[in-house]
Amino acid sequence: MSAIRQKMLRVRNPADLDQLLAKPTWSVESLLPSKSAASESPKISTQQLHHLLRLSALPAPENAEAEQKMLDTLSAQLHFVGEIQQVDTSGVTPLRAIRDETAAAEVEQTITLDTLKDALAKEQVVGKHYKRIQRKIDHVDAKDVEDWDVLGSAERKAGRFFVVESEMPQE
Amino acid sequence: MLNQLSRTGHATFARRPYICQECLRRLQSRHIRSIASPAPAWIRPLSTASDDRTPPKEDAPFRKALKDAAKKKRLENRGKAQSSDNPSGSSEFKSEKWELTVGIEIHAELNTARKLFSSAATSVNDTPNTHVALFDAAFPGSQPHFQRETLIPALRAALALNCEIQHRSSFDRKHYFYQDQPAGYQITQYYEPFARDGHITLYPHDFPGGVSPEGGPVTIGIKQVQMEQDTAKTIQQPPSTHLLDFNRVSHPLIEIITLPQIHNPVVAAACVRKIQAILKAVDAVTAGMEMGGLRADVNVSVRRRDSADSSQQSHSYHGVTGLGQRTEIKNLPSIKAVEDAIIAERDRQIDLLERGGIVDGETRGFTQGSKTTRRLRGKEGEIDYRYMPDPDIAPVVVGKDLVQHLKSSMPLLSDDVIEMLVDPKRYGLTAKDAGTLVVLDDGDRLDYYLEVVEILRRIFSEDFAALSRVGKMAGNWVLMELGALFKTTQWSADRVSPSELASLIAHVLRKQITGRTAKLLLAQKFDGDARPVDQIIVDEDLLLRPLSRDEYLAMAQQLLEEKSDVVRDIVEKGKHQKVKWFVGQMMARGAEGTVEPGTAEEVLRLLLQLPPMEEQRQQMKK
């Protein structure tokens, strides 16, 4: 979708500039949950909090006071960010990441027969009557990515293995 | 005639006792006198005349008792089979009232040289933690490198399952903490998988016994096929230690998700079996379920057919509506486990619902050999995977030319091959044998079989009678005979070359050697005898000669002299059916295939001075 060009105001005089910037356009504090509007903040229940902590593999709060603090913070955060829900974004494609979204880039990134010709060349056809494709199992040289001390940074290990001590029921 | 029997003819049977010709003549004359008289009672058709066939009147209750006992045993056995199938009530009653719905999710390890998101090598049982890139171990600052070659087996698998390949697809992170998941998330394709909307059709030949439970072919929809990473391998050291090997992390997997359109455990099992076979046929996977290369999860729900209580049946999965609450049974390691687990879970749910309970949406497990499923994760352990598109990985765009090339170079799929093999005009194998042949030794056995048949067809190109038998015979020799020899050895097409086997079979077809001889020859070749079959036959003088008339007479004579009591039965008591017994004896005594039953009977009747078979039949008709 092409950008819509705005009408822009040329500022010719320095005095005009003073005037223009004299009046603020909005207040960022409006995003904060004011003390009085605290009741409008989204309510998070203790259950929800504990669920989120579990999902994040973070420990449960040590006492009621710590838990209340967590709930308050989360509530304030949600109030701060929640205002975007009022914005009408119908028909807008989400922007997931900054990357080349042009048609030319898509063509360049397309995986074609040519892209994979080396891999396909590593296959052979076996069989005289019942022809089947088989990938030739050659030795793969991956030294450039495999040659480093994989276990060298681990505090605990057992021989060539990493170790986890878990008494939890297994799946 | 007997007097014409030469001493030399007797030589082969020298060990046999001598029959007094005078006694034989006396017996025969009595016999002939009996025949001369008008049809005595004992000449009537055996069914009424034979005393020892109809049970004596006094034994009737006993016989009935026997029959009753047999019937009871049959019913008991069926009942037992049903109860192992279904503890409370017969399965027919249950399936009338309840409909089972099953969806399957299969995870298969792809046949690739490198991993999905790093260029480290894939491996099976190498030294632990030797094929691990920085990203595989989720080291800080490392990023995914999508290996495009991994698309090749993935695309082939999806095409073989009749899917639509999506032009664009993307990868998402599925978050959960577990010791085998180093990044705390698995990279999968949740929102935009690379293939959608496929299907698989199960034909009667795909089912045990060649019978489809639904009468005809069953088509099951495939919702999507997605690519994802495999996890680390864990070695448990009880009580609570887990040793981790990251070689397997990021090994490419495809996940195949069927629509919940399966209504029978047998169909589910056949579906898994067939998907596995298809994946192997297109070289998409290296190892099957038995090697851990393929795992199945099933989703099971039940609903009442009369939908009396629709509140319990308001669930919809993958667009299929009106279903009951489903449970998931994970990590089934074999096809039998798939079938057994579905049966166990179906029964558990039905029992629960019939007692007024509610089925919880939960994840369960099943151990082979057990009767029930067990809960793995309950509601409080419910995991929210928080699927998030991976911001580091660019969308995958697949070119049409690549898809077209893979489609056109697809190997023949099993259905087409089986159709060809069971066609009586082409190979004439049974569905069971065709099915076996297609999967044995990754298709090498089939290739061998086809070569053997081709050679035989050339040999017998003018002989239509032989041509019609070639397919079946070759099938028997390749599957049964060679199969038995290769039971503990890895298949090799060079052990007994196709031309040698064809030569062997040709000899049998031409009745030049007996079947038994051929089997021995095969074993000899298998054990390493380098001589061609032709030569061995000549060297060891294995060629069959058909018996001469004199040899028939001599053999018959010998036999009659040995079994004078049976002769008496025939001649004096008129038990002519025992001539057949003599025929059988002659066939048993002669080298296999050398004694023609027709000729044998003719000779025997002659010696016993009975009318030839034709005449006897005509007499009986009167």
Next chain:
Amino acid sequence: MSLSTLAKECIANQSKYTSLNAFISLADRASILSRVAKVPPSRNHGPDRLSGQLIAVKDNICTSDLPTTAGSGILKNFTSPYDATVVKQLRDAGAVIAGKTNLDEFGMGSHSVHSFFGPVKNTNARGEELSAGGSSGGSAVAVATGQCTAALGTDTGGSVRLPAAYTGVVGFKPSYGLVSRWGVIAYANSLDTVGVLAKSVAQMRRVFDALNFHDPQDPTSLLPSTRRRLGRPVTQRPLRIGIPLDYNISSLDPTVRKTWMHALKALQQKGHTLHTVNLPATRHALSAYYILAPAEASSNLAKYDGVRYGSRAEGPDGTPDSVLFAKTRGRGFGDEVQRRILLGAFSLSAQAMDNYFIQAQKIRRLVQRDFDGVFSARNPLLTSASSEAEGHREGAGVDVLVCPTAPTPAPELAKVKNQDPVDAYMNDVFTVPASLAGLPAVSVPVKMRETQGSGAGIGMQVIGQFGDDGLVLDVGEELMGEG
């Protein structure tokens, strides 16, 4: 000044300003000096333009010869098995790594106070302790106090520009995808950008030029074909300067507003023209950022469990009563990090996903559109047409935007230490929009004649269209009176 003298001065400053806690680890002095001594004296041009220069690296960028802690207890003893690409590139250009600088843990924070190794301190001429800004506060202070000639930082929502503004140095965030992130510990992948801090724009450029290359190791590194389409060979002068009125917020400090006007007038005096522009999505950018960044962070930090690297809590990793890895993570992560992980988990959770995360991504698209609507150059990521072809459209947009970097000058350190977590978010209001759109932005210290000598200057930001990094730096130079 000879390179050795420069190096010795830096090292002396490192000792002098130890209390500012700008560094977590320092390179061995003897080896630095010997390496600098080996550089041939005539090297002023050519590829080795960084020869013998001491450059500090933020401690969330991997080095194999010095620890990489990300300012966190969970990595306090971690040494990376490999070097980040940018570290290799600096070395290849002849630079010497001075040490690893202090930061907010994992890049999360606006004042560099959330560090396992203690806060970074910034002092003004009166000796008052101020916030160094965050999260690249250590790098900014190191540059400001002459402990190195330049430093690398990372900018996710303003983490290079904000500390530059608070410490009075130049802080540059290039267009997203130009500088490799291989070896940069991820906070939010789609926002993280390696940036440079230096005292002058010229010095900045020398460092940036050594890093501005496609790296196949980084899957988000812009392709060579895309790079060829970036920037303009010649930009028509005079420039059209945009004034984003939505940055004129009510809490804008009067000094900052005055400096802003001063900077604009200065540009006007040089012959450039000024134009007001509207970027309405600015009001939602901050909220969108604080949904997206913590969400990606909660995902990126899931790998820290102590199993393959990092500090591990004693005892079992999981019991039937505790969650697997929770003890290690609770112990190893600071409070701010845990707060953001929780917020992130919420935004991604099934019930919230559409309303928060995806909505935020849509807002992000609106922010990008807003910018595209005011710049005369088209966004090269969305169209293949080169900007040259759009020549006839000139007059319909601006070349760059000029606005403050932060709403206030550096606040007192004492005040921010006990600040409500959410209050701190507001500091990022001017830096976050350029992050969301991946645009190049530089913060340069601008001194008004009245305040000259009494302060480090107020950070003014120049924002350009995607790929216009050169132009942005040019205008930055003009603002500093360099050009």
